[in-house]
Structures are given as structure tokens and as C-alpha cells.
Amino acid sequence: MQIVLIEVLNGLVYGMLLFMLASGLTLIFSMMGVLNFAHASIYMLGAYLAFTISQFLGFFPALIIAPILCGALGAAIEIWGLRRVHHNGHTAELLFTFGLVFIIQRLVQMTWGMLPMAYRVPPSLDFPLFELYGANFPAYRGFMLLVSAGMLLGTWLLLKKTRIGLIIQAALTHPSMASALGHNVPFVFTTVFAGGCLLAGLAGVIGGNYQTTEPGMADAMGPIVFVVVVFGGLGSLAGCFIASIIIGMIQTFAVVIDYSIADLLRPLGVVLTGDTLLTELLTVPVARIGALLPLVMMVAILLFRPRGLMGTRDA
Amino acid sequence: MKYRWLILALIVVAIALPWCFYDWTHHRQAGFLISMLSQMGMMVILALSYNMLLGQAGLFSLCHATFFGMGGYATIHFLNGAGDGTLPVPMELMPLLAGLSGLGVAILFGSMATKQRATAFAMITLGIGELMATSALMFHHFFGGEGGVTTNRMIDNSLFGLSYASGLQVYYLILAWTVIAAALMYFLTLTPLGRMANATRDNFERAQFIGYDPRMVRFMQFALSGFFAGIGGGLYAITYEIVTYDALASSLSANALLMAYIGGTTVFGGPILGAILITLLQSGVSLLSNSWLVYVGVMFISMVIFAPTGLAGIIKTHGPIRQAGRLRLLVVPYLRLTIPSLGVLLGFVGLVELMSFLTIGAAQGKKLVLFGGPVDVHAALPWAISGICLLVGGVWLRFEAAGFHRVWESLSAEVRR
Amino acid sequence: MTALSLRDVRKSFGPTEIIRGITLDIAAGERHCIIGPNGAGKTTCFNLISGRFPITSGEILLNGERIDTLPPHKINRKGLSRSFQITSIFHRMSVFENLRCALLWSRGYRYSFWSPLWRQKGLNEAAEALLEELNLASRRDVLAGLLSYAEQRALEIGMTIAGGASVVLLDEPTAGMSNTETDYAMTLIRRVTEGKTLLMVEHDMKVVFDLADAITVMVYGQVIASGPPAAVRANRAVQEAYLGALEG
Numbered sequence: 001m002q003i004v005l006i007e008v009l010n011g012l013v014y015g016m017l018l019f020m021l022a023s024g025l026t027l028i029f030s031m032m033g034v035l036n037f038a039h040a041s042i043y044m045l046g047a048y049l050a051f052t053i054s055q056f057l058g059f060f061p062a063l064i065i066a067p068i069l070c071g072a073l074g075a076a077i078e079i080w081g082l083r084r085v086h087h088n089g090h091t092a093e094l095l096f097t098f099g100l101v102f103i104i105q106r107l108v109q110m111t112w113g114m115l116p117m118a119y120r121v122p123p124s125l126d127f128p129l130f131e132l133y134g135a136n137f138p139a140y141r142g143f144m145l146l147v148s149a150g151m152l153l154g155t156w157l158l159l160k161k162t163r164i165g166l167i168i169q170a171a172l173t174h175p176s177m178a179s180a181l182g183h184n185v186p187f188v189f190t191t192v193f194a195g196g197c198l199l200a201g202l203a204g205v206i207g208g209n210y211q212t213t214e215p216g217m218a219d220a221m222g223p224i225v226f227v228v229v230v231f232g233g234l235g236s237l238a239g240c241f242i243a244s245i246i247i248g249m250i251q252t253f254a255v256v257i258d259y260s261i262a263d264l265l266r267p268l269g270v271v272l273t274g275d276t277l278l279t280e281l282l283t284v285p286v287a288r289i290g291a292l293l294p295l296v297m298m299v300a301i302l303l304f305r306p307r308g309l310m311g312t313r314d315a
Numbered sequence: 316m317k318y319r320w321l322i323l324a325l326i327v328v329a330i331a332l333p334w335c336f337y338d339w340t341h342h343r344q345a346g347f348l349i350s351m352l353s354q355m356g357m358m359v360i361l362a363l364s365y366n367m368l369l370g371q372a373g374l375f376s377l378c379h380a381t382f383f384g385m386g387g388y389a390t391i392h393f394l395n396g397a398g399d400g401t402l403p404v405p406m407e408l409m410p411l412l413a414g415l416s417g418l419g420v421a422i423l424f425g426s427m428a429t430k431q432r433a434t435a436f437a438m439i440t441l442g443i444g445e446l447m448a449t450s451a452l453m454f455h456h457f458f459g460g461e462g463g464v465t466t467n468r469m470i471d472n473s474l475f476g477l478s479y480a481s482g483l484q485v486y487y488l489i490l491a492w493t494v495i496a497a498a499l500m501y502f503l504t505l506t507p508l509g510r511m512a513n514a515t516r517d518n519f520e521r522a523q524f525i526g527y528d529p530r531m532v533r534f535m536q537f538a539l540s541g542f543f544a545g546i547g548g549g550l551y552a553i554t555y556e557i558v559t560y561d562a563l564a565s566s567l568s569a570n571a572l573l574m575a576y577i578g579g580t581t582v583f584g585g586p587i588l589g590a591i592l593i594t595l596l597q598s599g600v601s602l603l604s605n606s607w608l609v610y611v612g613v614m615f616i617s618m619v620i621f622a623p624t625g626l627a628g629i630i631k632t633h634g635p636i637r638q639a640g641r642l643r644l645l646v647v648p649y650l651r652l653t654i655p656s657l658g659v660l661l662g663f664v665g666l667v668e669l670m671s672f673l674t675i676g677a678a679q680g681k682k683l684v685l686f687g688g689p690v691d692v693h694a695a696l697p698w699a700i701s702g703i704c705l706l707v708g709g710v711w712l713r714f715e716a717a718g719f720h721r722v723w724e725s726l727s728a729e730v731r732r
Numbered sequence: 733m734t735a736l737s738l739r740d741v742r743k744s745f746g747p748t749e750i751i752r753g754i755t756l757d758i759a760a761g762e763r764h765c766i767i768g769p770n771g772a773g774k775t776t777c778f779n780l781i782s783g784r785f786p787i788t789s790g791e792i793l794l795n796g797e798r799i800d801t802l803p804p805h806k807i808n809r810k811g812l813s814r815s816f817q818i819t820s821i822f823h824r825m826s827v828f829e830n831l832r833c834a835l836l837w838s839r840g841y842r843y844s845f846w847s848p849l850w851r852q853k854g855l856n857e858a859a860e861a862l863l864e865e866l867n868l869a870s871r872r873d874v875l876a877g878l879l880s881y882a883e884q885r886a887l888e889i890g891m892t893i894a895g896g897a898s899v900v901l902l903d904e905p906t907a908g909m910s911n912t913e914t915d916y917a918m919t920l921i922r923r924v925t926e927g928k929t930l931l932m933v934e935h936d937m938k939v940v941f942d943l944a945d946a947i948t949v950m951v952y953g954q955v956i957a958s959g960p961p962a963a964v965r966a967n968r969a970v971q972e973a974y975l976g977a978l979e980g
Binding site: 502503505506507508509510511513514516517518520521522523524525526527528531532535539 | 782784803804805808809813814816820821822823824825829832833834836837838841842843844845846847848849850891892894895
């Protein structure tokens, strides 16, 4: 039982991190119809920038500066890149962000090298927050929860209380109307894209020392974030939130479950023998296929509910 | 068939090339060349089959390597079966079985992915690609886990009595299948399905109101493209006698996209050009530079922004001017573009190489060697020279490009009249 | 004999009801025009009949068969074809290819990936004949996206009738055309819809009263009058709601 409690908290931390990434992606997609493939690359960039800044100024300035830099980069990408290919259609925009993945990936390797960075949790947050039945919950994870909850609140306030937020909301529910709005649509596009990148950068800052800051982190995170967005339903922020938490929990719990399907079948009198693909599939412990579960879930939801959990429209 | 002679010439070159570099004094084949040509053959099939989706049906797929890889894994098992005598299929027909394996997998995944189009389709295929790549690392049956699966291609069953012991024989097998697959894919563009794939790409809604179900068109095109990708994978398995996770990893899917797009998706032969070019770069530049992927990435992005029709598309736009006999008027403007372009190229390559040697190169203990001499990456001079090259070249290029654009516009206007 | 009939068809987008109970019968071989002010729901009505949007309630019958639950391509295969107000063609394919594609299904090619198109003599001849009929033969190999506006409209009509549908829906085929272009387009429409049932949305009253055997007037998602042109012209409600405003 004690393990479950701690793991729920851990799952929540990871889920909120996923949501920070996925929400930016969803906002950009809803507004512009573009899926930003480079989103996870911005996340990686956020982590690297935070590492470098924290070496000179410390962690907390980095927490502010790195996301802003990522947001500025996002604005630049939108103004000088996406806007130019916009008239060639969505596929061109997708291809453009796909190309960015390559370039950012390589630039990061060229600037910081191939080895993992020594980006560590700041000493002021490096202590166990509380102890539950002998298991520690690090203060830094509590801090991550705090930051992501703050971000959630901030985004919510922005969407509800500001003019640009209202425009974005309108675009979320009535995508075809967004283009017909008399507002400065290019400016709204830039803002949304920059905002999404800012969130990704923030996720990178707090995720970089929670996981490891290394050149493969974008490739590891990217597919999971896309799975979250598809699973939650393209364009739905609520679905995106639920999916983030579900997948965060599943990924966290999978690691500690040492049972396989065969173990479930055993009480029913089914005993597996032999060494075939089927028995391998059934006897592999859940812990080993943790990385596979979100992908399987995505395929499953596509089979039974092609629009995702809360999706209301096709792309 | 306007390009009959070009195609014929290409095939003759492909047949003759290994003998042009034959080492007559030692009676040895040029191994590096043959393995590069073999790689090209597979990549041509992969890129062409990818373009059945991207160029012809407007589908941006990110799991194309899945079908290539599954064709490869299946072929390893087929070859093992043939080796112990349980599968009496001659070597020459193995790629066909590989194609059918690719087709089967494509039917399975296509039935899910092709329900959607555009962005949603791209994301679903991304998920499918990751699913298969992750599975390949995890399961030992069929995929062999991280080590992959191996075989021996000398199955002693050939229609022509060949042993396939040498790389050259395998290369000719690849060449034959590449020609067959390319011809079949070209044929497909001239059938009702091929045309309706174009139609759903341009306007899926209209396609519905002339009686076609766009989902079905997408599905069939997807399945068929999986078939051809499977053939490519089969040839891969036969060549290397080992198939690992790399054959269905997302980086190979990305490669298929790069080859097709850079070569040109609007012309049937574009992906062939792209596959040859990228394979050359891969085997040439990757030996010289750590950062060849940066160059490919930048090339790709520039094409997306400035030349969405790809290289073949650029060549094709010269057609009307050539027919009017005015092509030589473009020689001087092109030459004027060359010098600033070289400047930009030099500056950019210089900066990228300096930067990568500062980090990656240093970690590998290599030294940057440019123009025959070692370069100190910590000195200011090489950085300054590269930077100036890039800046001056860039400004100059903008100026020249505007001039080129004027000449081009007036020429095309003249030709149109 | 009724070719197309709508029975109390309703359509809501969210809480707003756009089509508020339309009942309409169109006889086989009739040329039927729908008129009405902007926002009356004419185009929406076309979208419902052709299956582009699902209806909220009611029934739509084509030759006595219910079609309101079918997807667009199946409705088309049953012999109902439509054009679009905003030109909808395959812009990156040649004019000839556009027409050939529009002929494919009705000629039984389905999803064939084994029959080479260049060998299909009957199909190609039909496409060439259609080119002639539309007066587009000189533009045969031009990409459809590069045609002039009037040519694109002609191509759109050609693609709509190519499959030999018995019921043809044309959505403002002359919108945005000059007088000469309109005359030309109307001659073309008259010719190619000979013997078919035609349902057409049109704003040009001259065209409407020239062509139509019957006219339906829609206002705010409802039919306020339907019948022969003379009767509709005499109808007071129509005069008040629509015609009067135009003529006065």
C-alpha cells in the first residue's frame, strides 16, 4: 500500500510534466492546425539552456530565463519559418517542423557534445520532503508539482481572463471561425506558438534534472507526448490533461509491476510451456514492456474510438 | 515515354559501374562501390514506395520503415527456412515473399491509420512506427531483441544456379528487383487507383462526390506502398544477412522522407534522384564529417521553404525554357549565383565543422583537417573567416538571387507567349 | 414519378436550427430552382441531400430509396451528383484527368490497380467527348488549377454530370460570372442536363425564370412557396420576402 501512495505521487509528477508539453502542442495544433514535431526538441533545448544558465546564475534564474529563450525561439520559428511555408498547406508545415527536429538535435550535439550533462537538482531542493512508510518523496518532485500546478493555473487564467485568451478559446471550439476573426491572426499565431514553446522550455528546465539531460532526451520524450495528444483527442485540452495523467501513472506503475499475463492465467489453470512468440508475449513481465504500453494504448484507442478520449473533431 | 533513353542509360550505367572499377591486376571487385550501389538500390525502392504516399496520395507517413523492416525480418526467417529445406523457394523470389510480408503488415496498420488523413494520419503512423521499433528491441522471438536475427544467404536454391556468394551477384539481384519494383510503381500511377490517389490528395471531398471513398483509396495505396517497401527490406536482409532494430527504426522512416522530398515528390523519378544523392552523401560525407545530418537537415528545410517541388521539380521547370531553346540565356545568371553560393556554403560548413570539432571531435580525440592542413579550432581566425564568408556570401546571394529572379520571370513570360 | 423527395428535414448546428423542416418533392426530369436570400439554408440543404453533413431528423429519398444515412460516395453511386459553390476540382491534375477521374466509378473501374488507363478506349473516348462538349478541348493538358474562372466552372459542371447521374445538384453555377459567361454557362447546363432531374441554387432571377419548370423559395430554413414559376411569381409571401425587394 505504501508503495502505491508514493507511486501515485510519482505518476502525478510525471503526468504533469507530460501535460506541460502536451498542452502546448494541443494549443498550437488547435489554433494553427500544425503539429509541432520539434516540440520535444524545444523541451531538450530548455533543459540544456537551463543547465548552462544554472552554472553561471543558479537554478532559479534559469527557471525564468531558459523558458523565455525557448519562447523567443518559438516566435522566431513561427515568423521566419512557418509563416513562409503556410501557403503551401499543412503538410509543408509538418515537414518544416520535422526538419527542425534534425537541426535542433544536431545543434545541441554540436554545442554541448554527445555526453549527458551534469545538470543536477539544486542543493536547496535536494532533501526528502517527507517519508511514507520508509519510502522517501524528494522535495524536488514536490517542487515540480508546484511549478506545473502553477503553470496550469497561469495558463487557465490567461485563457479565461485576457483578450488573446478569449480568441484562442474561440479557436479551440470553432476552428473554422478562427480564420474569419477580424483580429490580428498572425500575431495570435505567433503568440500561441511562442507560448507553446515557452511551456516546453519550462518542462525542459524542471524535467532535465528529473530525468537526464542528454542528446537522446527529445527522441525519448517526443513519441510519448504525441501519444498523449492522440490519446486525449486532438485539440482537446481536457482530454490532453486526462491522458497525461493516465499515461504518467501507467508508465510509473509499469516499472514496479513484476507480473505478466501468464501470472494472471495461472490461477485459472492455464500453464504455458514451450518457447514461442506467443509464450514470450504472455510471459514478459509488465515492468519490461513499460515503454510499450502507451503505444499499445494509442493503437487500442484508435481502434475503438478514433477521435481519442475527448476529441470532438477529425484533424 | 519521353524518358526512355534516360532510363535505359541509367540501367546500363548501373550494370556497368562495378566493372569500371574492377581491379584487374588483383582480380578483385570494388567492394565499397558494390556495397554502396546495393544500398542505393534498396533506398531507391524505399524512396519510391514512400512517394506513393507523400507525393502521390498526399499522406505524410512516419512508419514507412516498419514495412521495410518487417520485410527484412521476415526474409531472414524465410532464408533460414530455405536453408534447412523447409521452404523450397528460390533466392530470386525471396524479395516477393518479403513484399507480401510488408503488404500484410501494411494492411493491418493501414486499416487503422488510413481512417484519418493529414496531421492525425502523421501522428498515428508515428505511434505505429515507435510501437514496432520498441517491440523489436523487446521481443526475442522473431525480432531477436537488440542483437537482431541473422541468416546465411547461401541457400543453394536458385532459378539460375547462382550461389550468391559474392556481393556482385547480390547486387545484380538487387538491381533486377529495383527495376521491376520501379516499373510496377510507375505502372500503378497510370491505373484508376493511382489517379484517384492523386485526386484525393488534391481534394478528398470532391473525390467523394464522384463516387470514391477516400479512405479506401488511402488504404489501398498505403497497403501497396507497404508491399514495395517490404521488397526493399527483403533485399536488405539478403545483402547483410542480418536485420536489427535499425531496419525499422524511425530514423529510416525519416530517411525515406528526406530522400523522396529532396529528390522531388511531384515527379515520378524524383525519389530515385534523392535516394542516389542521399546515399552518396551518406557514404561520402559521413566519413569526412560528424555533422553530415546537419547538412541534410538544412538542405531539407531550405527545400521546404524555397523549393517545395524538390530537385526533380526544379529541373522540370526548365522544360518549357529548354523547349524554346532559350536555356543558354540562363547560363550567365546561374554562374553569377555560383560564387556567392559557394561563399555561403563554405562559411556555413566552416562554422558547423569548427563547432562540432570543439565538442564532439574533441571527445573523439580527432583534429580538424581542412585543405590539407590542421586547423586550430580555438583560434579566432578560422571562425572569423567562416563568419565573414557566410555573411558576405549571404548578402551577395540575396542580391544575385533577385537578379536571377528577374531574368527567370522575363524568360518564362516570353516562353508562355 | 418523384426523383428526389425531402420529408420534414431538419438540421441543427449546436443549439441553432438552420434547416427547420423542409418537405419537397422533385419530379423526375424536372428543372427545379431554389431561390432565397443569403443565409436561407440553400447550400446547407444541398449539403444534407448529398450527404456532406448528416441530417438531424427527417427523411431524404432518392427514387424512393432512403439516402439520408449514407456517406457521400454511396449517394453518388446511387445516381445523385452535385457541384460546389466554391469551385471544387483536382487542381494539380490536367483538365482531361479531372474528367477521366469523374468517369471512373460509373464505368466500373472501382479501385482497380491492374487496368492501365491508356488502354481503356471507351473511357478515354468518353473523356475526350466530354472535353469537346464543355468546349475545353484546347485546354486538355493544362493543370485544372491554372484555368480561368469561367473555365473552372465549366469543368466543375462537366465533372458533376460525367458519371451519368440521373439527379444533378448545381450550387450557383453562374456565381461571379459576366453576362456573356452566364449565357454560355446556361446553354451548357441546358444541354448537358437534358433528360436529367436538375436541382439548382441560383441568384440570377433572369436565369431562374428562364430555365426552371418549378421554383422553391426558401427563407430562414423553411420553404415559403413552391410550384411553377408563374404561381411563385404571383405568391404574395414571396413578393414580400424576396422578389419585391429585388424588383422594387
